Amino acid sequence: MINFEPKRSYQTIGLILRQELSDGMYPIGSRLPPERDIAERLNVGRTVVREAIIMLELENLVDVKKGSGVYVINLPQDDLSQGNLPQSKHSQSGSGSARQEDVGPFEMLQARQLLESTIAEFAAVQATPSDIARMREALEIEKNEINSDDDLEPTGDKLFHFYIAEATQNSILVDMFKQLWERRESSPMWQKLHCHIENKDYCKEWLDDHAQILLAMQRKDPSAAKHAMWQHLENVKIKLLELSDFEDPQFDGYLFESIPAKLVLQKK
Structure with missing residues (x-):
C-alpha cells in the first residue's frame, strides 16, 4: 500500500x-x-x-x-x-x-514566466539610469561568457534578470525572484535536465532576447517589457524541450497553453 x-x-x-x-x-x-x-x-x-x-x-x-x-x-x-x-x-x-518538494523544470519555468513578466512590466516604469547601466553591464558579461571557452559557471544571465527585479525598487519582488532562482539552482531535476544538453549555441538566442528586454526598459515601455520577458521565457521553455528531447528533435509540445502576448497587453 x-x-x-x-x-x-x-x-x-x-x-x-x-x-x-x-x-x-x-x-x-x-x-x-x-x-x-x-x-x-x-x-x-x-x-x-x-x-x-x-x-x-x-x-x-x-x-x-x-x-x-x-x-x-x-x-x-x-x-x-x-x-x-x-x-x-x-x-x-x-x-x-x-x-518531494523538488518541482519539475517546466513547472518552474511557468512560474518564472508569470512572475518575471510582471516584474519587467513594473521595472520599466521604475528603472533609474543606474539600473539601466547595470543591465547593460550584465549583457556585456553575458556576451563575453558566450564567446569564452571557459567552463566557469555563467553569471551574466542571472545578473541581468536580477537587476531587472531590483529596478522595481520593491524588496518583496526581489525576494520572490531570489527564491525562484535559488530553487532552480538547487533542483536536482533542473540539473539532470541540463546534463543532456550539449549544444550551448542557444545562449546567443537568449542574449538577443535580453537585448529586446533592455530596449523596452530604456524606452520606459511597460507593455513592451512585459511582452519581451514573456516571449523570452517562452523561447527558453521551447528550446529546452527541443534540446533535451531524446526522441524527436522537432518536438512541438509545451507545458501549458501560453497566454498570447497580444491578450496580455489587451488586458492592461
Missing part, C-alpha cells in the same frame, strides 16, 4: 511508471515506450512525462540515451510504504521530504 500522496503531476506519473517497473512490465534492458505514447496513455502533457522520467533517472532506474530512448537499468527495491519517495544516489537533498 502506497501512503505517499504525490504533490506534483510528474510525481503521480513517475509513481505509475515506477509501479509498472515493479510489476515487470519493463524488464531490465528494455526500452520504455516513446514519450508521446506514454503521454497519450496517461492523458498528460509530454513535459510531465519528461519530468517523470527525470525523476526515475535520479533514482537510477532508467538511463536516457540521446537519440535512442529511455532504457531500464534497475528495478525498484522498495514499496514506498514509509510515505517517502526513494532517495537517489545523485540527489543533493538530504531527506525524502526535501526530494
